[in-house]
Amino acid sequence: MPRPFTPKVVTANDLLEGDVIYFTAENSWTRTLSEAELITDEAIAPLRLLEAEKHNLVIVGAYLADAKEGPNGPEPTHFREEFRRTGPSNYSHGKQEAEADV
Amino acid sequence: MYKYNAFDTAFLAERNAQFRGQVERRIDGSLTEEEFRPLRLMNGLYLQLHAYMLRVAIPYGTLNPDQMRTLALLAQKWDKGYGHFTTRQNIQYNWPKLKDVPDMLDALGSVGLHAIQTSGNTIRNVTSDHFAGAAADEIKDPRPIAELIRQWSTDHPEFQFLGRKFKIAITGSPNDRAVTKAHDVGLRMIERDGVAGFEVIVGGGLGRTPMIGKVLRDFLPQEDLLPYLEAVLAVYNILGRRDNKYKARIKITVQENGIDTYREMVEEQFIQRRAEFDGTDQELLKEIETHFAAPDFRDGSTEGYDAAYGSDPVFRAWVDTNLAEHRKDDHAIVTISIKAHGQTPGDATAEQMNLMADLAEQYAYGELRISHEQNVILPHVHKSDLPAIHAALKEAGLATANVGLISDIIACPGMDYCALATARSIPVAQEIASRFDELKLEHEVGELKIKISGCINACGHHHVGHIGILGLDRAGVENYQITLGGDGTETAAVGTRTGPGFAYDEIIPAVERIIKAYLEVRETADETFLETYRRVGMAPFKAALYPDSEKKVA
Numbered sequence: 143m144p145r146p147f148t149p150k151v152v153t154a155n156d157l158l159e160g161d162v163i164y165f166t167a168e169n170s171w172t173r174t175l176s177e178a179e180l181i182t183d184e185a186i187a188p189l190r191l192l193e194a195e196k197h198n199l200v201i202v203g204a205y206l207a208d209a210k211e212g213p214n215g216p217e218p219t220h221f222r223e224e225f226r227r228t229g230p231s232n233y234s235h236g237k238q239e240a241e242a243d244v
Numbered sequence: 245m246y247k248y249n250a251f252d253t254a255f256l257a258e259r260n261a262q263f264r265g266q267v268e269r270r271i272d273g274s275l276t277e278e279e280f281r282p283l284r285l286m287n288g289l290y291l292q293l294h295a296y297m298l299r300v301a302i303p304y305g306t307l308n309p310d311q312m313r314t315l316a317l318l319a320q321k322w323d324k325g326y327g328h329f330t331t332r333q334n335i336q337y338n339w340p341k342l343k344d345v346p347d348m349l350d351a352l353g354s355v356g357l358h359a360i361q362t363s364g365n366t367i368r369n370v371t372s373d374h375f376a377g378a379a380a381d382e383i384k385d386p387r388p389i390a391e392l393i394r395q396w397s398t399d400h401p402e403f404q405f406l407g408r409k410f411k412i413a414i415t416g417s418p419n420d421r422a423v424t425k426a427h428d429v430g431l432r433m434i435e436r437d438g439v440a441g442f443e444v445i446v447g448g449g450l451g452r453t454p455m456i457g458k459v460l461r462d463f464l465p466q467e468d469l470l471p472y473l474e475a476v477l478a479v480y481n482i483l484g485r486r487d488n489k490y491k492a493r494i495k496i497t498v499q500e501n502g503i504d505t506y507r508e509m510v511e512e513q514f515i516q517r518r519a520e521f522d523g524t525d526q527e528l529l530k531e532i533e534t535h536f537a538a539p540d541f542r543d544g545s546t547e548g549y550d551a552a553y554g555s556d557p558v559f560r561a562w563v564d565t566n567l568a569e570h571r572k573d574d575h576a577i578v579t580i581s582i583k584a585h586g587q588t589p590g591d592a593t594a595e596q597m598n599l600m601a602d603l604a605e606q607y608a609y610g611e612l613r614i615s616h617e618q619n620v621i622l623p624h625v626h627k628s629d630l631p632a633i634h635a636a637l638k639e640a641g642l643a644t645a646n647v648g649l650i651s652d653i654i655a656c657p658g659m660d661y662c663a664l665a666t667a668r669s670i671p672v673a674q675e676i677a678s679r680f681d682e683l684k685l686e687h688e689v690g691e692l693k694i695k696i697s698g699c700i701n702a703c704g705h706h707h708v709g710h711i712g713i714l715g716l717d718r719a720g721v722e723n724y725q726i727t728l729g730g731d732g733t734e735t736a737a738v739g740t741r742t743g744p745g746f747a748y749d750e751i752i753p754a755v756e757r758i759i760k761a762y763l764e765v766r767e768t769a770d771e772t773f774l775e776t777y778r779r780v781g782m783a784p785f786k787a788a789l790y791p792d793s794e795k796k797v798a
């Protein structure tokens with residue numbers, strides 16, 4: 143039996159800022175994971191990654207990351223992606239800092 | 245201290261201008277990321293988890309006050325107000341923006357600093373004893389040789405595309421503070437029949453396959469160093485594996501081919517290489533040596549110091565832990581701890597860097613050193629200046645008296661920053677330090693080196709920690725393996741795994757149990773953790789770590 147497909151999001155880093163970004167269903171980029179497109183169809187995932195890679199002039203290193211459906215949109219399933227969407231644990235820098243500014 | 249000549253300055257300016265052009269071409273789309281990546285890595289620019297990271301070399305750990313102030317300026321102007329001193333005498337900036345990096349490199353260039361070959365499969369920053377030029381046990385200051393190697397290895401056309409990265413360390417003291425036995429090449433300065441030379445050690449390394457280096461040549465005359473190094477690297481370039489990244493380091497090449505074969509091939513190469521050297525390098529070395537002349541040490545009474553030592557217990561505790569013996573009796577080597585309890589090991593703010601630069605200028609003959617143990621050193625201080633230095637450090641949160649103790653932890657950035665990491669290491673270091681500060685056990689435990697890596701690549705040198713901690717990803721959860729008995733000095737040894745790993749919330753209590761066991765089994769208060777471990781072995785620590793499995797066996 144093949145393993146069931148784990149839903150994915152396309153994520154990358156912004157070329158100029160270097161920060162974590164996610165690909166949306168509208169083919170744009172967001173800095174908020176919950177606004178990303180959750181890809182649930184295994185056949186679609188590589189196509190969405192290819193679509194995202196068309197933006198290679200403004201992004202770096204796009205890849206498919208495991209995610210799951212949450213009440214407000216996609217959520218990480220692995221702690222690495224949890225850190226990427228939050229920021230480091232020793233300072234309130236990265237995305238948590240941006241949130242604190244709001 | 246080495247001062248750039250017109251050639252050095254022009255070389256660096258040209259290189260920085262080239263990189264500025266490369267960044268512009270990446271942004272306007274003329275370069276793809278595949279094309280740009282090797283170019284940015286050659287200039288020390290990584291892309292990490294949350295941002296770019298710029299790694300700046302601090303060659304052989306030596307800085308002058310203006311250079312330190314420039315490191316502070318970078319932190320303030322283009323980063324988040326701090327820099328991270330690494331485990332190989334570099335400083336890392338965790339938040340630069342791509343467009344700002346050329347300006348950062350120009351600012352560094354103006355004080356003779358760069359980020360060249362701090363990444364990539366090249367000869368990396370040459371590291372050295374952080375007490376070089378000051379230590380009481382030193383035979384000779386290794387830094388002129390290190391500078392010679394820096395100049396020779398920078399942009400060396402033959403060694404820009406090695407099979408893997410290549411790290412060289414050099415020490416001029418019999419007490420090895422530069423971890424030479426865990427480097428691709430380690431050089432120990434020795435003298436034989438009045439002739440200066442080196443013991444050449446090869447094939448040491450940590451990472452996935454930790455190995456203690458082997459002696460390749462027991463005595464190499466000083467003037468043969470560069471042709472011999474070229475021979476070592478040329479053989480590695482030919483023989484080293486390129487089919488498997490994990491088998492590509494020279495330690496594997498030496499292991500697979502045998503040290504004797506490797507030696508024979510090097511000696512053969514060496515004859516050819518030596519013929520190509522005409523003595524220019526030795527002329528250059530003589531010139532470099534003049535830059536490293538010892539300062540004009542001042543005389544004076546140390547009465548004020550003696551009085552403060554007698555009357556101020558806080559000062560006394562700091563003196564007892566953070567000072568090392570200087571080659572002049574009335575001077576001392578001061579290690580400034582960048583390990584305040586609960587803070588990130590190796591992180592210094594711009595304000596702290598500026599203060600350390602000011603102190604170096606005012607009291608320490610304008611010299612600073614950065615250690616691979618992530619601390620800052622004032623190598624030459626007249627003892628009468630120690631009370632004033634301590635008072636100034638205290639104001640800035642830099643007077644922690646913990647050098648060589650349990651909270652003086654080496655830790656890599658781990659998964660808080662590093663794209664390669666499999667687990668966090670910084671918070672583990674922070675919590676161990678806070679916990680033992682709380683218990684007020686630190687000074688009773690005494691000399692103890694804890695080293696933490698957040699992945700198998702071992703940037704935190706966990707294999708050579710008395711207690712080593714390795715963070716791994718076990719089925720999607722952080723898990724920490726412990727090793728005991730590692731040693732990074734002249735008696736180098738790789739630590740032994742205790743057994744199964746511990747979850748994130750179990751690792752601090754596990755370390756506490758190890759320490760408790762040590763305090764119970766040590767013979768006297770003077771027997772260090774490492775000495776105790778070597779005497780009693782793993783058993784009492786295993787019993788303390790895994791009480792349940794002991795019961796099962798019984």
